[in-house]
Amino acid sequence: MExxxxxxxxxxxxxxxxxxxxxxxxxxQPGFSAIPPVVPPSFxxxxxxxxxxxHPPVTRPPTFKPPVSQNGxxxxxDSDSESDDEHFEISEESRQVRxxxxxxxxxxxxxxxxAAMAVPTNDKAVRDRLRRLGQPITxxxxxxxxxxxxxxxxxxxxxxxxxxxxxxIAQEEDVAPKEEVDDEVLEYPFFTEGPxxxxxxxxxxxxxxxxxxxxxxxxxxxxxxDPDEDMDAETKWALKHAKNMVLDCSNFGDDRPLTGCSFSRxxxxxxxxxxxxxxxxWEMPQVTNxxxxxxDHKERATDVVFSPVDDCLATASADRTAKLWKTxxxxxxxxxxxxxxxxxxxxxxxxxYLGTTSFDKTWRLWDINTGAELLLxxxxxxxxxGIAFQQDGALAASSGLDSLARVWDLRTxxxxxxxxxxxxxxxxxxxxxxxxHLASGGEDNQCRIWDLRMRKSLYIIPAHANLVSQVxxxxxxxxxxxxxxxxxxxxxxxxxxxxxxxSLAGHESKVASLDITADSSCIATVSHDRTIKxxxxxxxxxxxxxxxxxxxx
Numbered sequence: 001m002e003x004x005x006x007x008x009x010x011x012x013x014x015x016x017x018x019x020x021x022x023x024x025x026x027x028x029q030p031g032f033s034a035i036p037p038v039v040p041p042s043f044x045x046x047x048x049x050x051x052x053x054x055h056p057p058v059t060r061p062p063t064f065k066p067p068v069s070q071n072g073x074x075x076x077x078d079s080d081s082e083s084d085d086e087h088f089e090i091s092e093e094s095r096q097v098r099x100x101x102x103x104x105x106x107x108x109x110x111x112x113x114x115a116a117m118a119v120p121t122n123d124k125a126v127r128d129r130l131r132r133l134g135q136p137i138t139x140x141x142x143x144x145x146x147x148x149x150x151x152x153x154x155x156x157x158x159x160x161x162x163x164x165x166x167x168x169i170a171q172e173e174d175v176a177p178k179e180e181v182d183d184e185v186l187e188y189p190f191f192t193e194g195p196x197x198x199x200x201x202x203x204x205x206x207x208x209x210x211x212x213x214x215x216x217x218x219x220x221x222x223x224x225x226d227p228d229e230d231m232d233a234e235t236k237w238a239l240k241h242a243k244n245m246v247l248d249c250s251n252f253g254d255d256r257p258l259t260g261c262s263f264s265r266x267x268x269x270x271x272x273x274x275x276x277x278x279x280x281x282w283e284m285p286q287v288t289n290x291x292x293x294x295x296d297h298k299e300r301a302t303d304v305v306f307s308p309v310d311d312c313l314a315t316a317s318a319d320r321t322a323k324l325w326k327t328x329x330x331x332x333x334x335x336x337x338x339x340x341x342x343x344x345x346x347x348x349x350x351x352x353y354l355g356t357t358s359f360d361k362t363w364r365l366w367d368i369n370t371g372a373e374l375l376l377x378x379x380x381x382x383x384x385x386g387i388a389f390q391q392d393g394a395l396a397a398s399s400g401l402d403s404l405a406r407v408w409d410l411r412t413x414x415x416x417x418x419x420x421x422x423x424x425x426x427x428x429x430x431x432x433x434x435x436x437h438l439a440s441g442g443e444d445n446q447c448r449i450w451d452l453r454m455r456k457s458l459y460i461i462p463a464h465a466n467l468v469s470q471v472x473x474x475x476x477x478x479x480x481x482x483x484x485x486x487x488x489x490x491x492x493x494x495x496x497x498x499x500x501x502x503s504l505a506g507h508e509s510k511v512a513s514l515d516i517t518a519d520s521s522c523i524a525t526v527s528h529d530r531t532i533k534x535x536x537x538x539x540x541x542x543x544x545x546x547x548x549x550x551x552x553x
Contacts (some may be wrong), residue, residue, distance in 0.1 A: 109160065117152060117156060120148075120151075121148065121378075123144045126144075126148050126151050130151055130154075135150075135151075144361075145361075145381045145382075194374075194375065195374070197367065197372055198374045198375055201353065201367065201374050202410065202411050202413070205348070205353075205394065206394070206411040208350050208393050209392045209393040209394035209411070212349065212391065212392040216391070216433075234477070234479070235479055235495070235496060238474070238476075238477075238479035238480065239479060239494055242474075242479075242492050242520075243502050244537045244538050245492070245502055245504065245535045245536060246536070246537075246538045247506050247533060247535055248285075248522070248534045249285075249287060249534050250506070251282075251287050251288060251531065251532050252530050252532075253280065253282075253287075253530060253531065254272070254274035254276055254280070255274075255530065256275040256276040256300075257275050257509070257527070257528035257529075257530055258272055258273070258512060258527060258528070258531075258532065259273055259300070259302055259303065260272065260273045260301070260303040260305075260512065260513045260526065261273075261304065261514065261524050261526045261532070262304050262305045262306045263306065263516070263524065264306045264313075265306060265308055265309070265518060267518060267519065267521075267522070268283070268284050269283065269291060269306075269327060270284055270287055270515075270524055271304045271306060272304065272532060273301035273303065273304040273315055274300070274301060274530075275301070276300065276301075277297040277298065277299055277300050277317060277319075278293060278295055279293075279294040279295075279297075279304050279313075279315050279325075280292070280293050281313075281329075282532070284522075285522070287532050287534065291327065292328060292329035293329065294315065294323075294325050294331075296323060297317035297319055297323065298317070298319040299317055299318040299341070300318045301315055301316065301317050302316045302317060302341070302342055302343055302344070303315070303316040303342070303343070303344045303513075304316075304345075305346055305347060306347075307347050307351050308347055308351055309350070309351030311326065312324060312325060312332065312368075313325050313327070314347065314354055314368075315345070316342035316343070316344065316345040316356060317341070317342060318341035318342065320336070320339070320340060320341060320342065321334055322334075322342060324368055332368075333368060334371065335354065335356065335364075335373070337364060337373050337376075338356065338360055338362070338364065339360040340358050340360035340383075341359050342357065342358050342359075343357045343358060343359065343383070343384065343385045343386075344357045344386055344387050344428075345387070346387045346389055348389050348393055349389055349390075349392070349393040351368075352367070352369065353367060353368065354366045354368050355387045355396060356387070357385055357387045357398060358383070359384075360383075361381070361382060361383055361384060362377060363387055364377065365410075375413070379398075379408075380400040380401075381400075381402045382400055382401040382402040384399070384401075385400050385401060385426065385427050386398065386400075386405075387399075387429070388430045388438075389431070391431060391433055391435065393410070394409065394411060395407055395408065395409060395410065395416075395431070396408045396410055397429040397431065398429070399426035399427065399428065399429045399440055399442070400425065400426065401425040402425075403422045403424060403425060403442070404418060404420060404426065405418075405419040405426055405429055405438065405440045406418050406419070407419070407438070417452065417455060419438070419440070419448075419450045419457070421448055421457050422440065422442045422443075422446065422448065423444050424442055424443035424444040425442050425443045426440050426441070426442035426443075427441060427442050427443065427467065427468065427469055428441045428442075428468065428470040428472075430471050430473055431473070432473045433475065433476065433478045434477075435452075436451060436452045436453050437449055437451060437452070437458070438452060439473065440471065441468030441469070441471040442467065443467040444467075445462065445463060445464050445466060445467060445485075446463060447460075447461040447463040447468055447483050447493070448460055461483075461493060461498050463483045463493075464483065464485035464489065464491065465485075465487040466485050466486035466487035466510075467485065468483050468484070469486060469510070469511060469512055469513065470483070470512075470513050470514055471484075472514060472515065472516055474516055474520050475516060475518055475520065476518075476519070477495075478495045479494075479495050479520070480492050480493060480494060480501060481493045481494075481495055481498070482516060482523060484512070484513060484514045485510075485511060486510040486511065488505065488509060488510065488511060488527070489503055489504065489505050489507075490514055490523070490535075491504070492504070504525070506533055507525065507531065508529040508531075509527050509529035510527060511525055511526070511527045512528060513526050514526075521536060522535065
């Protein structure tokens with residue numbers, strides 16, 4: 001029997017075996033008997049050619065020899081260097097962000113260190129310290145406060161670097177003799193000893209204020225406890241009187257814009273000043289007749305105010321002087337000492353002292369009898385503009401272009417309160433007759449009410465559409481508050497809830513100043529339109545008498 005062709009599979013000698021041969025079962029074919037299967041020889045499965053390697057891939061990783069360069073030195077691959085150094089390059093933007101963060105952190109640490117350092121306030125001491133540190137004692141256009149801030153930053157940076165103590169000690173050993181080292185504390189005083197006259201004035205102010213405060217507190221208790229005193233009815237009547245105010249008369253006050261006005265204590269004389277440097281006294285109630293013309297200032301007059309106890313008045317000017325006059329035009333005193341132009345002037349309630357503010361960053365207290373300067377008060381970082389005295393006479397308030405309002409105790413000379421809230425210069429401050437409220441107005445168009453007891457802002461009045469040039473309380477009980485503004489209006493606000501009572505419109509230019517008579521019957525305003533305007537109530541006299549009688553009963 002011939003074998004089946006399928007059983008005889010011939011393979012060439014050079015052929016690769018791809019699969020083992022498949023043998024068919026002979027019993028499945030007809031005519032064949034069962035024959036035991038022939039087991040073919042086993043061959044390994046075909047595999048793709050594998051490149052030769054120095055070591056087979058076993059449990060340990062293969063070892064590679066570094067390639068050899070032409071000069072015979074071994075080269076290090078990039079992967080090996082990265083694994084050894086673990087160095088990652090950052091982008092330029094990330095590097096700049098990191099540098100900015102480090103710089104901001106460094107500046108913050110310097111500011112914190114500077115805030116905790118004691119730096120002299122006397123300008124001469126600041127210059128000496130800068131000279132000892134090898135720094136220029138002044139830069140072009142640098143002011144006192146800027147020079148002190150530069151010294152503070154310098155000391156803070158040296159302190160952070162650990163060089164300050166060593167440098168200062170070395171400088172002191174070279175400059176100061178050995179026996180004078182103990183006097184270093186006296187080299188940088190933080191206060192200036194005042195004259196004997198200032199001490200006497202403070203004692204007199206303390207005695208005066210104690211009496212006035214006792215009277216004020218006694219009156220407040222009586223108004224609170226007396227059943228016949230109806231405070232709500234009195235406030236309502238005063239606000240109704242203010243709401244009925246209309247323009248009574250108007251007159252030109254000068255050829256130049258007017259800058260200030262003030263009523264005499266009896267309300268029979270109105271004083272006005274202007275940019276021409278002339279101050280005029282007008283006869284009330286029509287301001288048509290001139291009583292006196294005061295001419296002695298060499299530059300523009302900035303403010304005028306009457307004494308609360310005498311028939312005299314004071315004027316301030318840009319010629320750096322303030323002057324004291326009698327109502328007949330006689331010059332009594334000239335107060336000289338400020339280094340820059342004056343802004344405002346105010347009398348102490350006792351009538352014996354005069355306060356002036358100036359663009360030299362100080363306000364000063366003068367004795368009107370001798371003309372002596374009693375107090376030179378620093379504290380504002382920029383020009384001082386507004387000034388006011390409390391009716392008791394114990395406190396004084398000042399405001400300036402540094403957006404601050406400060407309250408000073410005249411009996412001790414300390415700055416007892418600093419009111420921060422205005423975001424622009426503050427031009428005017430005024431105490432309420434109750435003794436514990438202070439009003440301030442400034443370039444941010446706001447009028448703020450500060451409570452001295454709570455030491456914070458009590459109310460914020462969005463008073464005008466332009467800067468507030470002056471604020472003034474009604475002098476009897478503070479029933480209402482009047483504000484003048486460069487938006488050509490004068491607004492009257494309730495002293496209780498600070499709501500708008502009346503808006504007095506009539507000026508054609510900026511309203512520079514205002515004043516209220518002692519009996520609150522008239523308001524005077526002056527403006528850059530060169531006019532004086534008097535505002536009085538237009539209510540019926542019979543109705544007013546009837547309401548007054550009801551209150552008295």
